[in-house]
Amino acid sequence: MREYHTPAVAAASGLSSMADPVYRNAIEHPSAVAFAPSDGPGRVTATEFADRVTAVGKGLIAAGIRAGDRVGLLSATRYEWTVCDYALWSIGAVSVPVYDTASVEQVAWILRDSGAGWCLVGGADEARVVETATRTIGGPPPVVLRLDGGALDRLAERAADVDDEAFAQRRKVPPESVATIIYTSGTTGPAKGVAITHDNFLSNLDGFLDRLGPVFAPGGAIVLFLPLAHIFTRTMQCAAVLRQVRVTHLPRTAELAAGLAAVRPTVLPLVPRYMEKLRDAAPGGDAVAALGGRCGAIVVGGAPHDEQLGHFYRSAGIAVYEGYGLTEVAGPATINGPDASRPGSVGRPLPGVSVRIAADGEVLVRGDCVFGGYHRNPAATAGALVDGWLHTGDIGVLDDDGFLSITGRKKDLVITAGGKNVDVTTLESRLRAHPLISQAVVVGDRRPFVSCLVALDPAVLRERNRADGPLDRDPVLRAEIQAAVTEANRAVSRPESIRAFRILDGELTVSGGELTASLKIRRETVNARYREEIDAMYRPDS
Known part of the structure; x- marks a missing residue:
């Protein structure tokens, strides 16, 4: 059993509420x-943002x-x-954030389990989903309020009904109180509501910004286009607000390239799939231009990325900071x-965080940022938190200097008929690095x-304008995928x-149920x- 602890630092934020x-x-x-659109007028100063938050809060x-x-x-x-x-x-x-791609069934479960009496929705489509779910x-x-229908303006108009003293009293939020309930997009079973307190959030942000302060x-400037319902993007938002980094939101990923060129962010949060897409679309292979021209750092989360992908950006002078987190750790x-x-690792524990490797290789985490339990689910809480340690379900190793490397997940191990344990994440990550491959699912249990x-x-x-017909029978495609498989096999x-x-004729999608909202594979469904x-693939004549 190996353990590494990073000593806590004095709370840099000095705050009690998010x-x-x-x-x-x-x-x-x-x-x-504080905020700016990717084009045109509409910049919001710190004072204007505070006034808007106050008006909506009073409303x-x-x-x-x-x-x-x-x-x-x-x-x-x-x-x-x-x-x-x-x-x-x-x-x-x-x-209670909900992905805008969530199904009716998922929305119904989250609203029912959380007990949400109100729901703020983006527009007509989301309103219909909520109406059907209810x-x-x-x-x-x-009560459903549409953000594109002037709901915030109408709430702000009611601000006069609440005096400043009453609002000031409500602002005195105990740090131990719950700030948000985030439903994990689990690969099996119904989503669990992770109850995160203001203290959990602030503790995590203190450690995160101590490590990534520069x-x-x-x-x-930062561009946010990944879902804010995910803890990764939420952390980036809160860190930017805390450090006065100008935020630009991009609701549609189709606008990403144009948005990056217009905003020219200094830091960009990305998941590996978008690192790949931006690399593949980089003009003349120019990583700097692909990110807007002045991005000095990428913060990577959500999933492990191939080291060659990281090297593409580092070789252009863009730092790549990969981390490891969970909703249960508030980031x-x-x-x-x-x-x-240390490239290839996910770094050292944040200040105030301890990481332990259990006897079976599971990564355990302890610290003030670790949540206190799942909403209305004591059984799941008891299984996840044991003696103050969060059992993550991930498999990893700690080196002598405290750098953690994630090698797989307990439930992502395939055990062949010959008894060989195979960690599928290495193979899948290498295959996804190929520009033609969107998703890869290794099987063989x-x-x-x-x-x-x-x-x-x-x-x-x-772009290839290929003839119609089953993809798996296309000799050109099969040859290209075989080359990718051969290259991936070099790692094992x-x-x-x-x-x-087998090359599938369709995509694996969130709406189809094969992927979670954070783009993790639902293996049982697939x-x-x-x-x-x-x-x-296992028939003798295949």
Whole structure:
């Protein structure tokens, strides 16, 4: 059993509520631009943001929102999302973020389990999803307010009904109170509500910014386009607000390239898939130009990335800081930083965080940032938190200097019929690095050898103008995928190598149920849906 602890630092933020940075910025940097669109007018100063948060917060009080009330937040990434988040925190209410790609069934479960009586939605589509979902819940439906329909303006108009003293009292939010309930997009079973307190959030942010302080320098700029419902993007938002880094929201990923060129961010949060997309679209292979021209750092989260992908950006002078986190830790638990970075690892524990490797290789985490339990689910809480240690379900190793490397997940191990344990994440990560491959799912549990299902990137396929017909029977495509498989197999032993593959005719998608909202593979769903294709790879005549 190996353990590494990074000593805590004095709380740099000096805050007790997640809404406090908004008001401190308005006092100390009133005219600083806090938010800006990717083009045109509409910049928001720190003072204007604080005024808007206050007006919406007062409006929510006037509408009947009490401290501790849960409020759903279902919208694409946008400025209004952030206003709502901070307005709810300012009055001690609890935000319950929901992915705008969530299915009716998922929305119904989250609203029912959280007990949300209100739901702020982006527009008509999300409103319809909530309306349909509430029919399955029973009881009174939540009050639905549309962000694109002037809901925030109408709430702000009610601000006069709440005096400043009453609002000031509501702003005195105990740090141990719950700030948000985030439902994990689990790969099996219903999502669990992770209850994160203001103290959890602030503890994590203190450690994160102690490690990455120079990256989030005041006056910098950041572009947020990944879902704010995910803890990774939420952490980036809160760190930017805390450090006066100008935020630009991009609701549609199709606008990413143009948005980066217009905003020219200094720091950019990315998941590996978008690192790949931006690399593949880089003009003349110019990584600097692909990120807008002045980006000095990428913060990587969500999933492990291929080291060659990181090298592409580092070789252009762009730092790549990969970390490891969970919703249950209110953000990252470990991360590389300017003062200590080891490519291939996910960094050292944040200040105040301990990481232990259990006897079976599982990564355990302890610290003030670790949540206190799942909402209304004591059984799941008891399974996740043992003697103060969070059992992550991930497998990893710690080196002598405290750098953590994640090698897989307990449930992502394939055990072949010959008894060989195969960590599928290494193979899948290498395959996804190929520009033609969108997703790869390694299979072979209780089978004689390892095989793989491959989904191709539809955008790349369209550029090729290939003839119609099953993708798996296209000799050119099969040859290219075989080359990618051969290259991926170089990372593993022969018993672990992929011996057969099938190219799927369709994508693996969130809406189709094969991927979680954070783009993790739902293996049970994929295995069941493509059982025939999997079986075919093991027939003697295949």
